[in-house]
Amino acid sequence: MSRLLAELLRRNETHVERFQSRFGEVQDSQHPEVVTVCCADSRVLQDHLWGNEExxxxxxxxxxxxxxxxxxxxxxxxxxxxxxxxxxxxxELVVVVGHTGCGAVTATYDHLTGGSTGSDGTGDEPPGIEHCVDLLADYLDAGVAALPDGVDRESAVNRLVEYNVDRQVDSLLDSEDVPEDVDVVGVVYDFQDVYDGRRGEIHVVNVAGETDVAALRAAHPEVAGRVDRLWEY
Structure with missing residues (x-):
């Protein structure tokens, strides 16, 4: 633990050198333009994937x-x-960020299809993890039922990653607590070559509930090259 902490603190020195002069305008308050809701996967570099250093x-x-x-x-x-x-x-904007090969979606898929979700092969998980899987299961159950016949596990999971993003976008759009003037977008971060692009690319799959690729590309030509889906169900 001490070795790892020392390494983190050493890296923080680099951070301090780069950022110590950048906090002046946000000392007393914050007004972020964008809210991102990402999977807490160690491979999803939440600020870096947008090139954000502000x-x-x-x-x-x-x-x-x-x-x-x-x-x-x-x-x-x-x-x-x-x-x-x-x-x-x-x-002003919420971006729901799914990612290819999502472990949470995989665990939920296995749970819904009778597969093992536990690390020991028994299917048992600590209550905190079961709570998260149960929350996702509420949203993914219909998606699992709608999967194409014969789809393999990996392809099923990546389709359900999109499906989960769609359902989270719907939750924001349907909520009376979310201000009406807030834009809601769903994307998938791909570091596994699933979308035949470059590793680390973000692919837009949902804008304000619209999921039709052709319609999205026509409506948003400035980002048409980044609009893509694996599954238009």
Missing amino acids: PGRLFTCSNIGNRVVQRTRGGTIVSGDVLYPLVHAGS
Whole structure:
């Protein structure tokens, strides 16, 4: 532990050298333009994937499965982590960021199809992980049922990554707590060559609930080259 911590602190010195002069305008408040909801996967470099080096520009939320929802006694609602910058900091855009090969989606797919989800092969998980899988299962159950016949596990998971992004976008669009003037977009971060692009590319799969690739490319020609989907169900 001490070796790892020492290494982190050494790398922080590099960070300090680069960023110590960049916090002047955000000392007392923040007004991020964009909220990103990413999967808390170590391979998803939340600020780096956008090339962001500006403190105060992105409000980054992360959890396994890039969920925008949480459960309460009153039901499932949009998470306060996501709502806070929209309600209190004036953020204009929410981007839900799924990624290829998502472990949370894989675990949920295995759970829904009777496969093993536990690391020991028994299917058992600690309650905290089961809670997250159960939350995703509510959204992915219909997607699993709609998968094409004969699709293999890897292809199924990557299709469900898109499906999950769509359902999280829907949750934001349907919520009365999300201000009406906030734009909502869903994307997939690909570091596995699934979309036949370059590793690290972001592919737009959903804009304000629209998922038709041709319609999205026509409506957003400035990013048409980045609009793509594996599954138009």
